[in-house]
Structure formats: C-alpha cells, structure tokens
Amino acid sequence: MxxxxxxxxxxxxxxxxxxxxxxxxxxxxxxxxxKLEGTPGTGAPRITGITPAVPRVGDEMRITGSDFGLATGAARVFFDTVVLGTFAAGSSDNLLVFQVPEITGLPDEGRPVVLQVSNRVATVTRTITVLPRLVAPGGRVDLIYDRPLAPRPIGGEEFVLAFRLRSRTGVPLTMDIVATVSDPLMQRGTQIRDSAMKPVRSGQVTVAANREETFFVALQIPARTPAGTRFSVSVRAKAPGLESAVGPLDFEVEAAAPIPDRDIQLNLDGADPPHVLDGTTITLPPGGFAEVVVSAVFERVGTYIIELSKAPGWGVDPSFPPGGFVIETTDLGLDGRARRPFSISLVAPGAGGPPVGLRVTGRKQDGAGSRELTLQLATA
Known part of the structure; x- marks a missing residue:
C-alpha cells in the first residue's frame, strides 16, 4: 500500500x-x-494602468490590471534588477500598491527603467521613467513682492502683481506657488503666470541654482466691483524642506478713469514767474507764490464745468467761473473751437513738504466724458 x-x-x-x-x-x-504557480486561466498578468506615470523614488505607486497572483503570494514587481515582493494594504490580484524602491544612478531628470510584473507563470514588461528621490537642499529661497503692473485695481480690468523667487541654494528648484485672495470672486479668476506672462496651470515655477526667477499673479477684478472695495493677496512658494511667503498685501478697488471727451482740451500755457515751471511741475520755495495759466478749448456748444482736486498744504485759488463756461454757437471760431483761458494762483506751504498732484478736470455738464490735466506741485 x-x-x-x-x-x-x-x-x-x-x-x-x-x-x-x-x-x-x-x-x-x-x-x-x-497554488504554487498562480491562478489558472491565461497565466499571464495584465497591466491596464500605472499611477503616477512618471514616479519618483519614494512615491506610492499603483498598478492596476489582473492575474497578479497576490492571493497565492506569487506577485513580484521588478524595477530593472530591484525586486519587490511586499505590497501595501489595499493590494489584490487586480491592484498592486507599493513604494517605488531606491534605484542607483538616477540623474536629476530621471531615466528609463524596465518595469516587470510577474506571477511566476508569466511576466509582463513596461518601460517607464523614474525620477530620483527629492532631497531638501541646503540654503533658502526668498519670495519677493516686486510691484503691480497697473497703478490701481479697477473693476472689470485685470490686476497683475509681479514677484521674484531668489534662490540661495546650489540646485535648481521647482516651487509650488499658491496665491490666496480674500475676495472669493477675485480668487476664481486668479492665475499664476511665468516670466513670459504665460499661464502656468500646474502652479509651479522653476528657479535655477543661485538665480532669480520672475513670475506673476494675475487677478480679474469683477466688472461690478464697487470703488472702495478692499481685498488682500497672500502668496506662498513651497518646495520640499523650503517655504517662503508674502502677504497679506492690501489693495482697494478704485473707480475707472473717465472716458476722455474729445470736445475738450486742457493746455498748460505758462506760469508767472516762468522759471518755476518745468513741463507740468511747478516748484516754489516754502511760502512762495506763482500763477499758472490754463487754456480750456471746447469744440461744441454747451456748459462745461472745471474742477480742481485737493492739494494738501497748498493754497489754490482758480479764476474760472463756478458755474462753468457756457459756449454758444457764436463763441466758436473759424476753426470750430472756443478758447477760455483761466489762471490758478498757488501758494506753497511755509514748511515745505513732499510733492503733491493737482488735477484739473473739465467736463460737459450733461456728458459722461471728461478731460484731465495733472500738475505736480513741489517745494525746494
């Protein structure tokens, strides 16, 4: 027996x-x-998906497919000659989850690696690019706020802020840029753009070793945003082991510039004494006096209002009529224009002070447009 x-x-x-x-x-x-040789059927494992497609050493990787032979302990994954036989929780005959192993000789840009999945009956092969493990470099990267490209945020217009990454490390770095806007409607249209002003969908900006790289944060101010609306922008740049932030930067939405009225011109004719005038800048000694002459030119009949902005610390006394200039048909000359000169008397502050702007605005009483002339007032 x-x-x-x-x-x-x-x-x-x-x-x-x-x-x-x-x-x-x-x-x-x-x-x-x-049980020893794997599951029955074709005997060959099948791969339907690899995530991520370009992994980095240390990343969690997932291979989907079928007939991997995990239930019988036959599943094996090879990266070139490096073999893996242990898999993370959630793995099955149709899914292998594991950490990409150390592979020697990987350059910074990665290299092709032969990936094999075996169940001891058969083996399936793919070639993928594997990147080296990210290692936090020494040094630091500074995030610097440069300037806005437009002088003011205006409803319905784009508002762009310029930033710089200044690397103090010996290796190139790819930084994740995150811009946070306090206003939810403005946040929706926010873009990260590279130094050529092209949108960067990944939100990543690369800076070379010990160099600077410019990037931009572009906001779209909604058209109906009221003037005076306040908002803030915060920007963060992050890479493994490195992080830098700027903000919050505070801004206020301003009213859109008025539409220029082609029927109005404002010209600076001169000053008394003449030497105080240089272009559109009037420079006086502390407590000094001058008179400037402005010509308003109108090309249509109607009533035109002249207004002056405030000039803190300066004495300003205009000679134009408070009710504006009334232009009749008979006032228009052979060239179709009516000229109305007026003067503005200026007295500089006795203690001097920083330069200020004096804006002269001309507008038609029943019109939407206007014209502006801005004078710079300075003491010396």
Whole structure:
C-alpha cells in the first residue's frame, strides 16, 4: 500500500474505489500546483494602468490590471534588477500598491527603467521613467513682492502683481506657488503666470541654482466691483524642506478713469514767474507764490464745468467761473473751437513738504466724458 492505493499485478481486478482514489489524488495534486504557480486561466498578468506615470523614488505607486497572483503570494514587481515582493494594504490580484524602491544612478531628470510584473507563470514588461528621490537642499529661497503692473485695481480690468523667487541654494528648484485672495470672486479668476506672462496651470515655477526667477499673479477684478472695495493677496512658494511667503498685501478697488471727451482740451500755457515751471511741475520755495495759466478749448456748444482736486498744504485759488463756461454757437471760431483761458494762483506751504498732484478736470455738464490735466506741485 502507498498512501492508501493498492499495488496491482497483471491480471488483478481493479476496483472502482481504487480508481476513484487515484482521481482524488490527481485533483489534490492539481490544486496544490495551482497554488504554487498562480491562478489558472491565461497565466499571464495584465497591466491596464500605472499611477503616477512618471514616479519618483519614494512615491506610492499603483498598478492596476489582473492575474497578479497576490492571493497565492506569487506577485513580484521588478524595477530593472530591484525586486519587490511586499505590497501595501489595499493590494489584490487586480491592484498592486507599493513604494517605488531606491534605484542607483538616477540623474536629476530621471531615466528609463524596465518595469516587470510577474506571477511566476508569466511576466509582463513596461518601460517607464523614474525620477530620483527629492532631497531638501541646503540654503533658502526668498519670495519677493516686486510691484503691480497697473497703478490701481479697477473693476472689470485685470490686476497683475509681479514677484521674484531668489534662490540661495546650489540646485535648481521647482516651487509650488499658491496665491490666496480674500475676495472669493477675485480668487476664481486668479492665475499664476511665468516670466513670459504665460499661464502656468500646474502652479509651479522653476528657479535655477543661485538665480532669480520672475513670475506673476494675475487677478480679474469683477466688472461690478464697487470703488472702495478692499481685498488682500497672500502668496506662498513651497518646495520640499523650503517655504517662503508674502502677504497679506492690501489693495482697494478704485473707480475707472473717465472716458476722455474729445470736445475738450486742457493746455498748460505758462506760469508767472516762468522759471518755476518745468513741463507740468511747478516748484516754489516754502511760502512762495506763482500763477499758472490754463487754456480750456471746447469744440461744441454747451456748459462745461472745471474742477480742481485737493492739494494738501497748498493754497489754490482758480479764476474760472463756478458755474462753468457756457459756449454758444457764436463763441466758436473759424476753426470750430472756443478758447477760455483761466489762471490758478498757488501758494506753497511755509514748511515745505513732499510733492503733491493737482488735477484739473473739465467736463460737459450733461456728458459722461471728461478731460484731465495733472500738475505736480513741489517745494525746494
């Protein structure tokens, strides 16, 4: 007897139970071989997806497919000659989850690696690019706020802020840029743009070792945003082991510039004494006096209002009529224009002070447009 199966000689009678016992032993042997060699079927594992497509050493990687042989312990993954036989929780015969192993000789830009998935019956092969592990560099990266490209945020217009990354490390770095705007409507349209003003969808900006790189944060101010609306912008730049931030930077939405009225011109004709005038800048000694002459030119009939802005610390006394200039048809000359000069008397502050702007505005009483002339008042 061997394992319950009787030996027979030529001419012996083979009973049904003896034959069934042989069949049982064969079925048991087939089951044990299947467990050792993998699942039945085609025998070949199949890959349907690899995430991420370009992994980095240390990343969690996921391979989807079928017939991986994990249930029988047959699953193996190879990166060139590096073999993995242990997989993370959640793995199955259709999903392998694991950490990308250390691979020697990877350059900064990565290199092609032969990826193999085996279940001991067959092996399937792919070639992928593997990047080296990210290592926090020494030194630091400074995030610097430069300037706005437009002097003021205006409803319905784009408002762009310029920033610089200044690297003090010996390696190139790719920084994740995150811009946060306090106003939710403005946040929706916020873009990160590279030094060529092209949108960067990934939000990443690369700065070379020990160099500077400019980037921009572009906001779209909604058209119906009221003048006086306040908002702030904060920007953060981050890479493994490095982080720098700026903000909050505070801004206020201003009213849109008025539409220029082509029927109005404002010209600076001169000053008395003449030497105080240089272009549109009037410079007086502390407590000094001067008079400037402005000509308003009108090309249509109507009533035109002249207004002056405030000039803190300065004495300002204009000679134009408070009710404006009334232009009749008979006032228009052969060239179709009417000229109305007026003077503005100026007295500088006795203690001097920083330069201030004096804005002269001309507008038609029933019109939407206007014209402006801005004078710079300074003391010396």
């Amino acid at each position: 061997t394992d319950g199966i009787a030996r027979v000689r030529p001419g012996d009678l083979i009973r049904a139970e003896d034959f069934n016992l042989i069949l049982d032993r064969l079925a048991d042997l087939a089951e044990r071989v299947t």
